[in-house]
Amino acid sequence: MADKPQINSLLDVLSQINPLAEESESALIDLCSLISVKKGQDLQPVGVTCRTIYFVKQGLARIYYYKAGNEVTEYFAFEHDIIVRAESLFTGMPSNKAIQAVEDTVFIGIPAERLFAQYDIYHDLERLFRKITEMAYVDTVNRIETIQFHTAEERYLQLIRENPDLIKRIPLKHIASYLGITQVSLSRIRASIR
Amino acid sequence: MADKPQINSLLDVLSQINPLAEESESALIDLCSLISVKKGQDLQPVGVTCRTIYFVKQGLARIYYYKAGNEVTEYFAFEHDIIVRAESLFTGMPSNKAIQAVEDTVFIGIPAERLFAQYDIYHDLERLFRKITEMAYVDTVNRIETIQFHTAEERYLQLIRENPDLIKRIPLKHIASYLGITQVSLSRIRASIR
DNA sequence: CTGATTATTTAACATTTGTAAAAGGTTTGG
DNA sequence: CCAAACCTTTTACAAATGTTAAATAATCAG
Structure with missing residues (x-):
């Protein structure tokens, strides 16, 4: 079994969701690799099919795309969040969205195809990712409710209430398009509100 | 094996997504039951935890909730769509949303707990529902993009383009809150636009 | 068939949000 | 440390959407 202490944070998070048998965890560990991305750089560019599941080991990332030439932020991932372009990963279609490091960020990457192949062998891996x-x-689903039926001010207040340090770490222009x-x-x- | 020809439409749809072994399908069939709901009646009321996965065999249903005393429609399910209050089913929390028959509707219901229990026995059932x-x-995810970054007019035009008969079957007030x-x-x- | 109920449209006005441009601030690399 | 680049706020005006109320139109139950 590969010894990869750098991915302990991932294993901790996953074991909270669904415990894995030793062999399953070992198979998962074998798939993981570390990727460091400098602030402002894209981890994954627009136009490429999403074939990797990422986990933010350290730092902060976002998913964004272009709408009429303007960047629109769809999602923020903080430390220990998973970040994935689902509409591409689960359909095999190229994504029109990119993943960018908002700060210097270290990701743990899991190649999706190889993971999915393990599902036939390790049932608990499939259960975990399910x-x-x-x-x-x-x-x-909850985000739709927030976007659609709260005013922009309510959404902003909710955001800073639930995630106070977000405002210190993310440029407001990204927060605006996220809202x-x-x-x-x-x-x-x-x-x-001042 | 129970003979339930009434649920063939469900089995057809599911087998397109992930084929099932005979025993798995048989176990699933045993869980299914038919529920008829008159137009305007709630299949599931607000405040109850969602413990059933529904399939629209015939008719048309919606998920709605109350926002400041007004009904808000979150989702429409047509023939052969699955309808579920995910934020309740997957968390065990009571739902503040209701499922209502927009027309006289026949649902096929699958009790979620009993289905989940089968996952340990029939791996392909877990895969199917995954x-x-x-x-x-x-x-x-795609709906968020639509809601957030298209004008109301664009959303309406998209809706009637993708689902022309929706406008004939659903009161406009429901379509408005959905948009x-x-x-x-x-x-x-x-x-x-006239 | 008909009155009652419900659904949809229209109007007038208020509020929110967008657009464009400019002015301050802040950050960053050399 | 400084200049350039980037970020944030402000202003003035335009456009979109909300609110309330009333007028039509369509549907439903007896």
Whole structure:
């Protein structure tokens, strides 16, 4: 069994979700590799099919895409979050979205095809990633409710309440597009609640 | 094996997603039951934990909830769609959302706990529902993109393009809240594109 | 068939958000 | 440390959407 102490943070998080048999964990460890990306660099560019499941070991990343020439941020991943372009990974279609390191970031990458192949052998791996997908799905359903039926101000207040350090680590222009508003609009909101 | 020809439409749809061994299919069939709901009636009320996976055999249903006293429609399910309150089913928390028959509707119900228990025995059942969850997740991710970064008019045009008969079968007030706008606003959009 | 109920549209006005441009701030690399 | 690049705020105006109320239109139950 490969000794990779650098991925302990990943194993800790995963074992909380669904415990793995030793052989399954070992098979998973064999698939993992570390990738370091400098602040502002893309881990994965637009136009490529997503074939890797990433985990943020350290740092901060986002998924973004271009809408009429403007960057739109779809998702932020903090330490110990999983980051994946689901609409590409689960369909095999090229993604129009990119993954970028917002700070200097270290990712743990798991090649999806090789992982999926293990599902036939290690049932608990399939179960683990099934549960991860379910959790991500729930988050996304809840996000729709937030986006659609709260005002921009409510969404901003909720964001800084649930994730206070986000505002210190992420440029406001990214937060604005994540909230579905312009940067000007976000500035106005910030001014009005001061 | 129970003979339940009434659920063939479900089995057809599922076998397209992931084929099942005979015993697995048989175990699934044993779990299924038919539920008929009259137009306008709730299949599942607000406040109850979602413990059943439903399939629309015939008719049309929606998920809705109340926001400041107003009904908000979150999802429509047509014939052969699966309908589930994921944020409740996958967390065990009571749902603040209800499932309602928009027309007289016949559902096929699968009790979730009993299904999940079969996953340990029939691996392919877990795989099937893993894939279903992945597909639903992808749909939801794409829906966020639609909601957040298209105008209400673009969303309406997309909706009637992708689902032309929706407009004939669903009251506009439900479509309006599904699009995240007021009924007045939808009326304006409809007037402007005429 | 008909009155009652429900659904949809229209109007007038208020509020929110967007756009474009400019002015301050802050960060960063040399 | 400084200049360039980038980020954030502000301003003025435009466009989109919300709110309330009333007028039509369509549907439903008896």
